[in-house]
Amino acid sequence: MKRIFNFSAGPCTLPQSALEQARDEMVDYHGQGMSLIEMSHRSKTYDQVHHDAMSLVKELLGLPDNYQVLLLGGGATLQFSMVPMNLLHGGKSCDFTLTGAWAKKALADTKKVGKVNVVFDGTESSFTTLPDPASLKASSDAAYLHLTSNETIGGVQWQDWPDVGVPLVADMSSDFLSRRLPVEKFGLIYAGAQKNVGPAGLAVVIIRDDILEACPSDLTNYLGYAGHAKADSMMNTPPVFTIYMMKLVLQRLLDAGGLDAATQLADKRSGLLYDAIESHGSFYRCPVDPSCRSKMNVVFRLPTEDLEKQFIAEALAQDMSGLKGHRSVGGCRASIYNAMPVEGAETLAKFMADFAKQNG
Numbered sequence: 001m002k003r004i005f006n007f008s009a010g011p012c013t014l015p016q017s018a019l020e021q022a023r024d025e026m027v028d029y030h031g032q033g034m035s036l037i038e039m040s041h042r043s044k045t046y047d048q049v050h051h052d053a054m055s056l057v058k059e060l061l062g063l064p065d066n067y068q069v070l071l072l073g074g075g076a077t078l079q080f081s082m083v084p085m086n087l088l089h090g091g092k093s094c095d096f097t098l099t100g101a102w103a104k105k106a107l108a109d110t111k112k113v114g115k116v117n118v119v120f121d122g123t124e125s126s127f128t129t130l131p132d133p134a135s136l137k138a139s140s141d142a143a144y145l146h147l148t149s150n151e152t153i154g155g156v157q158w159q160d161w162p163d164v165g166v167p168l169v170a171d172m173s174s175d176f177l178s179r180r181l182p183v184e185k186f187g188l189i190y191a192g193a194q195k196n197v198g199p200a201g202l203a204v205v206i207i208r209d210d211i212l213e214a215c216p217s218d219l220t221n222y223l224g225y226a227g228h229a230k231a232d233s234m235m236n237t238p239p240v241f242t243i244y245m246m247k248l249v250l251q252r253l254l255d256a257g258g259l260d261a262a263t264q265l266a267d268k269r270s271g272l273l274y275d276a277i278e279s280h281g282s283f284y285r286c287p288v289d290p291s292c293r294s295k296m297n298v299v300f301r302l303p304t305e306d307l308e309k310q311f312i313a314e315a316l317a318q319d320m321s322g323l324k325g326h327r328s329v330g331g332c333r334a335s336i337y338n339a340m341p342v343e344g345a346e347t348l349a350k351f352m353a354d355f356a357k358q359n360g
C-alpha cells in the first residue's frame, strides 16, 4: 500500500488511522454480522454513532447549551438557501461580505430569497483582501452578517471576527474545527464535511436556540431547521457513512489535543509554505495580502503558466498531488487541512525550494 501527500481542496486527505479503522470495521461492525452502513439508521448501534458525532462537535468547540448541532444532507450549498429561508423573516435584510467565489455563490442564492446589503466587496482587489472587522457596521434592518471564514479558492481567511451587534452567520466549510471560536458571536455556522470533518455528503450546522425558535414554520419540511432539530437530525435517512467517518475523524482530533493543537499544526504547515514562497520571492508569488493569508489553502503563482504545469507534474511524480489551482483562477494551491501531516508541508516546501533553484 502506498499513501501520497494529497493537497486537494476537498474531498481531501483524511487521517490514515481513521480510514484503517473504517476498513477494519466495514464488513462486520462490532460483531453485529453486518456493516454499520447496512443497518437501520433507527438501530441503537447507529444511534450511538450519530450522537457521538454531534457530541464531538460540541466538545471540540466548547459549545454552550443554547446551541444545537444539526447534521444535514445537501452539503454547504444547500445552506446557501436554507440560511436565508430560515433567518430572513419579519421584513429584515441581511448584510453580506463578498470575499471570493464561495461568498459570491452564497450571495446569489440569498438574493433570490430576500434583501441583501453588500457591506464589503473585494472584487476590485480580485478577492486578495478582507475588510478590517472593526470597520464593519450592521445595517439598520439587518438580521445577521454573513461571512465566509475561509475562501477555499482565493486563499483568504478571516483572522478576527466583526462585532456588529447582530449575529454572525458563517460558512466555515474550509476551516471548520481548525481553531477556537468566540461561538457567542455566531448565530449560525455551517460547514460542508469534506475538508476537516470527513467524506462529502453532509453539512454540519450549528444554530443558536433563539434563532432556531424564530424560524418560520411554513417552510417545507426538509428546508426548515426546526424539523431537523426536533428530529435530532434524523427526519430522513441521514448520510450514515459520512457521519460514521466524521465520528472517527473528530475522535482523533480530540485525542490529539483538540482545536489548540489543530491551530498549532495549521500555523506550522502554513508557515512552512509561506516561508518557501517568500524566501524565493522572485520566483513564487502569493497574491493574497499577508494580513489574511489562509492557513488551510495556500495559493501561489510561478513566473509562467508553463512553469506552473511543470511544477504540478514534477510534484506529482514525487508523490504530491492536488496542487493545481482552481480552474477559475489558475495557478497553484496547496490545501493543508487538519489531516495533512506536517511532513507533507515539509516535503512540499523542500520541493518548492529545489524547483525554484533549478528553474529560476
Ligand SMILES: Cc1ncc(COP(=O)(O)O)c(C=O)c1O
Pocket: 010, 074, 075, 076, 077, 078, 102, 148, 150, 151, 152, 153, 171, 172, 173, 174, 192, 193, 202
Ligand atoms: C467555502 C466553501 N463553501 C461552500 C462549499 C460548497 O460545499 P458543498 O460542495 O458541500 O456544497 C465549498 C466547497 O468546496 C467551500 O469550499
